[in-house]
Amino acid sequence: MHNTENEEHWTDHAICRGADPDLFFPIGYSAPVLQAQEDAAKEICSHCPVRADCLAWALRVGEPDGIWGGTTPEERRYLRRTADAPARRPLPVIVVRGDASESEHASAA
Helix, strand or coil, X not given: CCCCCCXXXXXXXXXXXXXXXXXXXXXXXXXXXXXXXHXXXXXXXXXXXXXXXXXXXXXXXXXXXXXXXXXXXXXXHHHHHHHHCCCCCCCCCXXXXXXXXHHHHHHHC
């Protein structure tokens, strides 16, 4: 049996541990207040060694609120939409009759 009780989790290394949770879940009545809270939270995230793990978790579970991995809910929705979009591959080159050389035209006739 695998003992997970003493194993470390990415959250153990998050520099936001112990920070005021209100900072990461901005609630305010004016845009400047919200923006200031968001900027402060993102500044903390920018120095975090587990930022990528935090963002990956928030994207995986669809976290709808707060600043996670340095992103807002709107930014995560955008990332999920673009990640869910089918991969774009170049279309195959299609040669139409008008593109063939004169000798090919003659042999086709």
